[in-house]
Amino acid sequence: MMYYQMEPFGTDVDMYGHAMTVSTLLNIYRDQDKHPEPIEPREVMPKWDKTDIIEEQLAQIRQINALFGGKEIVNVNDS
Numbered sequence: 001m002m003y004y005q006m007e008p009f010g011t012d013v014d015m016y017g018h019a020m021t022v023s024t025l026l027n028i029y030r031d032q033d034k035h036p037e038p039i040e041p042r043e044v045m046p047k048w049d050k051t052d053i054i055e056e057q058l059a060q061i062r063q064i065n066a067l068f069g070g071k072e073i074v075n076v077n078d079s
Helices: 002-006 011-029 053-067
Strands: none
Touching: none
16 A cells, blocks of 8 residues: 555556546647537546546537537437
């Protein structure tokens, strides 16, 4: 436990590194007029202990899609 406090390891640390990369890329390419606040790594960090994780991930995907002006296609015939 003492070593973990000094040098955290495991999935959370790995995922935080990925979240930093994703938030950096999102901040580089975001429209600052529409989204003036920068995106924090914790906002894109997956949360494993929730039961509604799929809905939360879909909400994040929709948010990222809207950020880049994408069109949500729910059904293949919608395109």
